[in-house]
Amino acid sequence: MTYFYRLTCLLLLLGLSALSAREPIQMASPDGAVHVTIIYDNYQFDQDLDTDWGFACLVEYQDQVMLFDAGRKAGLYKENVKLLQIKPEEIPALFISHEHGDHTAGIPWIAELNPSIKCYLPASSVKTLTSRIQLPSNSLGISKPTHLYGPFYSTGDDFESFKEQGLVIKTEKGGVLVTGCGHPGAVAMVKLAKEELGIEVHTVIGGLHLMRTSGETVGQIGEQLQKLGIKQICPTHCTGDNSIASLKASFGEGYISGGTGKEIIIQ
Numbered sequence: 001m002t003y004f005y006r007l008t009c010l011l012l013l014l015g016l017s018a019l020s021a022r023e024p025i026q027m028a029s030p031d032g033a034v035h036v037t038i039i040y041d042n043y044q045f046d047q048d049l050d051t052d053w054g055f056a057c058l059v060e061y062q063d064q065v066m067l068f069d070a071g072r073k074a075g076l077y078k079e080n081v082k083l084l085q086i087k088p089e090e091i092p093a094l095f096i097s098h099e100h101g102d103h104t105a106g107i108p109w110i111a112e113l114n115p116s117i118k119c120y121l122p123a124s125s126v127k128t129l130t131s132r133i134q135l136p137s138n139s140l141g142i143s144k145p146t147h148l149y150g151p152f153y154s155t156g157d158d159f160e161s162f163k164e165q166g167l168v169i170k171t172e173k174g175g176v177l178v179t180g181c182g183h184p185g186a187v188a189m190v191k192l193a194k195e196e197l198g199i200e201v202h203t204v205i206g207g208l209h210l211m212r213t214s215g216e217t218v219g220q221i222g223e224q225l226q227k228l229g230i231k232q233i234c235p236t237h238c239t240g241d242n243s244i245a246s247l248k249a250s251f252g253e254g255y256i257s258g259g260t261g262k263e264i265i266i267q
Contacts, residue, residue: 034169034176034266035060036205036234038258039080040071040106043236046261049080054102055180055207055237058086059095061169064150067094068167069180070106077106080260093118093149094136097180098157098164099125104133111136120148122157122165145196153199155192159184168193168201174229175199176266179206181238187224200229203266205256207237208247218243222250232266234258 038045040056054072059065067088071077081088088110094117097103110117111134121129123141142148142165144156153168155177162183169176175193179186186208193199204225210218225233235247236258248255256264 031265032062032267034171034203036176036178036264036266037084037086038236038260038262038264039084039086040069040077041236041258041260041262043257043259044261045257045259049083049261050076051260052076053237054105056103056106057178057206058084058091059152059167059169059178061151061171064152065091066152066167067091067110068178069097069103070094070110072102072105074105074109078109081106084261088117089113091117093120093152095120095148095152095154095165095167096122096125096129097166098122098162098183099128100181103180104129107136108134120154120165122163124157124163145192147197153193153197155189155197159188159192161185161188166193168197168199170197170199171266173267174202176203176205177201179204179208181207181209183209185221187221187228190225190228190230194228202229203232203234204230205234205236205258205264208235208239208243210235210243211238211240213240213243215242215246218246219250222247226250230254232256234264 037058042053044051056069056071119136119139123143126141142154151170155166157163157165164183166189167178190201193201232254234256235244
């Protein structure tokens with residue numbers, strides 16, 4: 001993994017038991033893969049990191065990096081960032097999927113550490129978030145599908161069902177879609193990436209808001225996503241246990257489990 005290493009050789013030389021330690025986050029992914037490290041989630045992967053309802057992650061591809069969402073509790077978000085040895089002061093941009101409190105609590109702390117950080121917000125959420133929390137001074141509302149910088153694109157928030165933007169990472173092999181809650185629907189977001197951005201998405205990661213969706217409907221959504229070219233899926237946060245199980249069955253080896261502290265590597 002990019003972010004963890006073992007001190008086995010040194011410890012053996014010293015006659016000590018092997019221990020593991022975290023390596024500071026690298027501000028690039030030199031292996032050419034997309035790296036998504038989950039900072040905040042209501043599922044747990046790393047037992048050293050706390051969990052809570054909400055979502056946030058770090059996204060890296062080649063020499064570009066971006067923070068995505070900021071969790072529900074600022075203190076917990078801050079602690080997990082520190083345990084993962086992520087350095088917000090060195091990251092150029094923050095992407096916020098939508099205005100709900102379980103995705104935005106850490107924004108003021110990030111802005112304090114990195115006053116120059118560029119914050120990409122859904123245009124529909126700017127007024128609400130400005131009245132509720134301290135936003136970075138360099139914030140921009142996004143409404144239409146657009147290129148942000150490097151490999152990063154926004155779907156925009158102009159969906160009929162719900163105003164939320166998804167992050168699309170364009171690679172040589174297609175695209176990776178990261179969603180906060182996926183309120184507009186993963187199918188609609190994947191279709192938009194193809195039709196408006198010209199990016200064929202092959203992987204979806206994040207919340208899919210299927211907690212109260214019937215098993216039959218979730219099965220249909222899985223089929224639609226596969227027809228659209230989705231090969232891998234990491235449904236977490238607000239997807240719901242039953243819906244996660246259904247998508248796991250649908251995607252088989254293409255299913256990726258989530259959880260706080262999980263590093264997802266997409267080749």
